[in-house]
Amino acid sequence: AQRVTQPEKLLSVFKGAPVELKCNYSYSGSPELFWYVQYSRQRLQLLLRHISRESIKGFTADLNKGETSFHLKKPFAQEEDSAMYYCALSGIQGGSEKLVFGKGTKLTVNP
Amino acid sequence: EPEVTQTPSHQVTQMGQEVILRCVPISNHLYFYWYRQILGQKVEFLVSFYNNEISEKSEIFDDQFSVERPDGSNFTLKIRSTKLEDSAMYFCASTAARGYNQPQHFGDGTRLSIL
Numbered sequence: 001a002q003r004v005t006q007p008e009k010l011l012s013v014f015k016g017a018p019v020e021l022k023c024n025y026s027y028s029g030s031p032e033l034f035w036y037v038q039y040s041r042q043r044l045q046l047l048l049r050h051i052s053r054e055s056i057k058g059f060t061a062d063l064n065k066g067e068t069s070f071h072l073k074k075p076f077a078q079e080e081d082s083a084m085y086y087c088a089l090s091g092i093q094g095g096s097e098k099l100v101f102g103k104g105t106k107l108t109v110n111p
Numbered sequence: 112e113p114e115v116t117q118t119p120s121h122q123v124t125q126m127g128q129e130v131i132l133r134c135v136p137i138s139n140h141l142y143f144y145w146y147r148q149i150l151g152q153k154v155e156f157l158v159s160f161y162n163n164e165i166s167e168k169s170e171i172f173d174d175q176f177s178v179e180r181p182d183g184s185n186f187t188l189k190i191r192s193t194k195l196e197d198s199a200m201y202f203c204a205s206t207a208a209r210g211y212n213q214p215q216h217f218g219d220g221t222r223l224s225i226l
Contacts, residue, residue: 032212034214036217042219043114043115043202043217043218043219043220044154044202044217045217046214046215046216049212049214051212086154088154090212097142097159097166097167097206097209097213098144098156098159098167098169099144099146099154099156099204099215100156101146101153101154101155102153103152103153104153104154
């Protein structure tokens with residue numbers, strides 16, 4: 001079964017501190033992993049995806065197939081990073097392109 | 112940047128009534144999705160739609176639900192006889208191309224409240 005687990009419901013850090021939002025997944029094939037962000041009262045926006053290997057707004061995420069993880073990291077958090085972060089998975093198993101989401105982590109960056 | 116738009120932003124309906132949620136996907140996109148998020152829970156897939164047909168649907172998407180692309184721009188989700196447990200945020204999404212690595216672009220959502 002496809003499953004995404006984000007163990008932290010809430011995460012609070014101070015501005016300038018490193019931040020890591022954890023994501024673990026369960027999938028029998030080769031998944032595509034995404035991070036979506038939802039700022040207050042705004043839509044879900046794609047932050048990054050593993051296939052692109054890019055850094056957006058200072059965030060990076062590395063797919064670790066051995067640990068089945070796709071943790072989101074940023075070395076120096078900013079106040080504007082405060083938002084809900086959702087890890088999501090998609091895969092070709094059964095020809096499905098649906099996204100399977102984790103429950104999300106609410107990140108608060110304090111001044 | 113083009114966006115997926117959803118109307119209304121908030122819909123309040125009596126239990127048992129029909130409700131239609133509307134979405135205008137990004138204009139050159141061909142693949143459309145509905146998701147929902149019950150308060151405090153995860154975003155859940157409902158249905159995907161391509162070429163005027165349902166591609167995939169979840170267990171949530173029972174006979175009370177239907178989707179339609181009535182014209183070249185709108186994509187609608189209809190709930191025939193609403194229940195209290197249908198109260199949720201409903202998100203529409205679209206992609207330009209098929210493929211499990213294609214990013215899905217989401218609308219702002221419609222908050223559906225069933226009384």
